[in-house]
Amino acid sequence: MPTSLPTARPIPGSGPVDISPISLTPAPGEDLDPIWKAVVPETRARGNDIHLPISLAYAERLCDAFPEADRLLVRVAIQLHDTGWGRVDEDRILSEGFSGDWRKAEIRFEHERQGCAIAREVLPPLGYDDVFVRQVCDIIDGHDTRQEAYSLEDALVRDADRLWRFDHAGIALASGWFRMDPAVYSDRLEAEILPELLTAPAIAMATAELERSRALLKTEVIR
Numbered sequence: 047m048p049t050s051l052p053t054a055r056p057i058p059g060s061g062p063v064d065i066s067p068i069s070l071t072p073a074p075g076e077d078l079d080p081i082w083k084a085v086v087p088e089t090r091a092r093g094n095d096i097h098l099p100i101s102l103a104y105a106e107r108l109c110d111a112f113p114e115a116d117r118l119l120v121r122v123a124i125q126l127h128d129t130g131w132g133r134v135d136e137d138r139i140l141s142e143g144f145s146g147d148w149r150k151a152e153i154r155f156e157h158e159r160q161g162c163a164i165a166r167e168v169l170p171p172l173g174y175d176d177v178f179v180r181q182v183c184d185i186i187d188g189h190d191t192r193q194e195a196y197s198l199e200d201a202l203v204r205d206a207d208r209l210w211r212f213d214h215a216g217i218a219l220a221s222g223w224f225r226m227d228p229a230v231y232s233d234r235l236e237a238e239i240l241p242e243l244l245t246a247p248a249i250a251m252a253t254a255e256l257e258r259s260r261a262l263l264k265t266e267v268i269r
Contacts, residue, residue, distance in 0.1 A: 048181060048197035049115055056246040057201060059111030063247040065254035068213050073102040073121075081125055084168040088132030093219045097210055098125060104251065105206035111247035115198050119178070122169070123185040123203045130160030130186075154190045161186040195244060205248035208239055212255040214262050229265035232256065 051057075064071065082089075089095040105124040109117045134156050162183040169179045185200050195201040210216040212235055221231035235256055243249050260266065 047116055048119065048184075048199050051195055051198055051201060055244070056249055057112075057198070057244055059108075059245060059247040061111045061113045063111050063250050064107050065251050067258065068100060068103050068107075068210075068255065071103060071107065073099065073106045075102065075106075075121065078102075078121060078125060080172050081122065081168060084172070085126065085129050085132075085164060088129035088164060091132040092128070092223075094128055094131060096215055096219060097128060100210040100213060100215060101127075101206045104209040104248075105202060107251065108202045108206055108245065108247060111245070112198060112202060115202055119181055119185075119199045120202045120206075122174075122178075123182045123199065124206050126165050126168075126182065127161060127186050127189050127203060127207060128157065129164045130157035130162075133157075133160040133164070158187050158190060201244040205243050205245050208243060209248055209252055209255070211235060211239060212252045212259060214259040217259055217263065227269070228263045229269040232260050232263070232265050 089098060101124050102121060105120050109115055109120055134153055165182050165186060166179055169182065170176070174182075181199075184196065185203050189200075189204060189207060195204055211220050217228050217231055217235075221228050224231060224234070226234065235252075240249065240252055240256075243252060
């Protein structure tokens with residue numbers, strides 16, 4: 047069941063905040079393996095097979111920091127949120143989804159619609175009820191294209207979706223999508239993406255991860 051969104055910004059967590067490298071705590075989640083198996087084709091588009099597992103690992107940490115959140119809802123929504131990229135024109139992903147005013151690109155609305163369609167296809171046969179599927183779709187719909195979060199779970203999914211970019215694997219992939227070198231992309235993360243994070247634990251994780259990634263990738267030297 048979705049949890050009301052606190053009014054404080056950034057939203058403070060009541061649980062532990064883990065800022066260690068995300069590779070140290072991959073998401074356990076054997077219970078979600080049937081969903082992974084159901085969406086293998088959709089994970090092969092736009093680096094989803096890297097983006098989605100890393101984002102899920104961050105979502106697990108955020109749920110630790112917010113024990114009041116509906117953990118299953120957060121985990122399933124982040125797992126499926128970008129699967130819609132697997133059902134849109136791949137050429138348009140880079141030409142429209144990562145250039146110009148990319149947040150308003152029609153291809154981004156389309157990948158959200160397709161993500162909801164995938165959730166409605168794969169979740170009911172795995173035993174998830176209609177109410178839960180609708181809650182998952184409410185989060186997927188607009189996760190890239192609307193500014194506000196509607197619930198705490200929505201906020202945690204949004205933050206997890208952004209947090210993966212601060213890891214060196216995220217920088218390696220996403221800097222290419224935006225046609226930037228790692229140093230310039232790291233600067234963009236600090237200037238544009240860090241201020242978008244909604245929760246204090248996510249800000250702490252992102253700040254620590256970005257510092258490590260910059261040191262690892264020698265961004266102050268290789269510019």
